[in-house]
Amino acid sequence: MLESKLTIALSKGRILDDTLPLLERVGIRPSEDPDASRKLVVGTNRPGVELVIVRATDVPTYVEFGAADVGVAGRDVLMEQGADLYEPLDLGIGQCRMVVAEPEGLAAEDDPSRWDRVRIATKYPNITKDFFARQGVQAQIIKLYGSMELAPLVGLADRIVDLVSTGRTLKENGLVEVETLFSISSRLVVNKASLKLKHPQVSDLIDSLSEALEDKA
Numbered sequence: 699m700l701e702s703k704l705t706i707a708l709s710k711g712r713i714l715d716d717t718l719p720l721l722e723r724v725g726i727r728p729s730e731d732p733d734a735s736r737k738l739v740v741g742t743n744r745p746g747v748e749l750v751i752v753r754a755t756d757v758p759t760y761v762e763f764g765a766a767d768v769g770v771a772g773r774d775v776l777m778e779q780g781a782d783l784y785e786p787l788d789l790g791i792g793q794c795r796m797v798v799a800e801p802e803g804l805a806a807e808d809d810p811s812r813w814d815r816v817r818i819a820t821k822y823p824n825i826t827k828d829f830f831a832r833q834g835v836q837a838q839i840i841k842l843y844g845s846m847e848l849a850p851l852v853g854l855a856d857r858i859v860d861l862v863s864t865g866r867t868l869k870e871n872g873l874v875e876v877e878t879l880f881s882i883s884s885r886l887v888v889n890k891a892s893l894k895l896k897h898p899q900v901s902d903l904i905d906s907l908s909e910a911l912e913d914k915a
């Protein structure tokens with residue numbers, strides 16, 4: 699039987715940087731550097747395997763609709779979108795946390811346990827809404843697509859929900875973390891039909907990635 703093609707969706711930036719070494723460990727090497735190239739479809743040393751390079755927030759969509767069989771996406775993006783995907787592996791890359799942050803001055807006299815109403819700027823309206831609803835806090839959400847740190851500085855919102863790893867960007871903008879929502883890392887996601895129809899290739903990839911991760915630990 700002719701092996702069918704396996705398409706892997708990745709996003710440029712940190713996920714790509716962290717995923718390529720992992721793929722290398724399981725013997726998959728792009729035929730050209732996806733970061734340098736403008737190509738959106740990149741072949742690999744394996745005839746049956748190709749990469750498609752998409753926006754981080756588009757990875758779940760490509761995989762859910764089967765335009766890619768598997769993909770790598772942050773837990774943040776997966777939670778926010780709630781796509782119907784199989785999520786077999788935590789790849790342990792792209793580690794950071796999702797937090798509530800606010801200006802230092804406000805934080806000095808603020809007590810998150812007493813919040814009643816908050817105004818929050820974020821790229822993650824669904825996660826943020828759920829989080830505050832569960833705590834019985836009324837949240838007015840302002841959806842942004844980037845540079846959340848600016849919002850409190852110009853009075854758009856008192857607080858933000860955003861990802862941090864080192865905390866450097868927050869610090870440079872006079873913000874401090876006051877609460878953690880979730881710890882975040884990138885996950886391997888798989889199209890549910892591909893899992894059945896391309897089972898040999900998909901399970902091979904899952905198993906070898908999982909072994910590579912164990913070796914590393």
Ligand code: ATP
Pocket residue numbers: 710711712713753754755771772773774775792793794844861862863864882883884
């Ligand atoms: P674009 O820059 O194209 O608008 P994006 O901002 O979503 O897309 P990145 O900033 O590269 O792209 O983030 C992609 C993913 O990397 C996020 O969804 C998250 O899972 C992870 N990530 C984001 N920020 C951090 C961080 N500070 N540390 C580690 N991982 C992060």
Ligand code: MG
Pocket residue numbers: none
């Ligand atoms: Mg970005």
